[in-house]
Amino acid sequence: EVKLVESGGGLVQPGRSLKLSCAASGFSFNDYWMGWVRQAPGKGLEWIGEINQDSSTINYTPSLKDKFTISRDNAQNTLYLQMSKLGSEDTAIYYCARAPGFYYFDYWGQGVMVTVSS
Amino acid sequence: DIVLTQSPALAVSLGQRATISCRASQSVSISRYNLMHWYQQKPGQQPKLLIYRASNLASGIPARFSGSGSGTDFTLTINPVQADDIATYYCQQSRESPNTFGAGTKLELK
Numbered sequence: 505e506v507k508l509v510e511s512g513g514g515l516v517q518p519g520r521s522l523k524l525s526c527a528a529s530g531f532s533f534n535d536y537w538m539g540w541v542r543q544a545p546g547k548g549l550e551w552i553g554e555i556n557q558d559s560s561t562i563n564y565t566p567s568l569k570d571k572f573t574i575s576r577d578n579a580q581n582t583l584y585l586q587m588s589k590l591g592s593e594d595t596a597i598y599y600c601a602r603a604p605g606f607y608y609f610d611y612w613g614q615g616v617m618v619t620v621s622s
Numbered sequence: 623d624i625v626l627t628q629s630p631a632l633a634v635s636l637g638q639r640a641t642i643s644c645r646a647s648q649s650v651s652i653s654r655y656n657l658m659h660w661y662q663q664k665p666g667q668q669p670k671l672l673i674y675r676a677s678n679l680a681s682g683i684p685a686r687f688s689g690s691g692s693g694t695d696f697t698l699t700i701n702p703v704q705a706d707d708i709a710t711y712y713c714q715q716s717r718e719s720p721n722t723f724g725a726g727t728k729l730e731l732k
Contacts, residue, residue: 541669548712548723548724549661549669549726550723551714551720551721551722551723554721563719565720566720599668606655606674606716607657607716608674608675608714608716609661609714610671610680611671612670613668
């Protein structure tokens, strides 16, 4: 069974950093692109970015490129999202997802909440 | 960025057909591939893939869901609508990075 479990969320002060993790199981992690999507409270889905199998290609939505860094550890079957200079606009549920090809997402984690507030 | 436009809401009766549209600001098709995908999201849950590459049914998704379209105009059809289908539906394009989502269409009961 494919399973994606995000962790590392919580309450963080404006301007601080936070690193999210996504533990993958039930499939060969190093065979897949992976991605991050977020959803602000009551809003729609926002594509953050994606990373290929060997981390040689990482794409970001331009508005987040200087704040967020996607990485992965294939030995640990884990995807990461390093977030810096957080602001209230970054308050959202963050989802990791698997991309089997053509860059759609076939499996999603349950999401982790990040709240940026003083 | 490619902008995807969806109607905010659609009211439908149980047992009837629902047609949800998504229009892209530029073509999302390459050769024979239509890089538009559809997701369903219920409150408090993560999104679920319904349709990939415009018309391919994802694993485990009931056959009452179908997708069509090419170029800039795409449609998700649910026929017949069941109570469990009440949710928000999002389209997503992967033709060009950054990939983008539509704002979502909330399916409501009439």
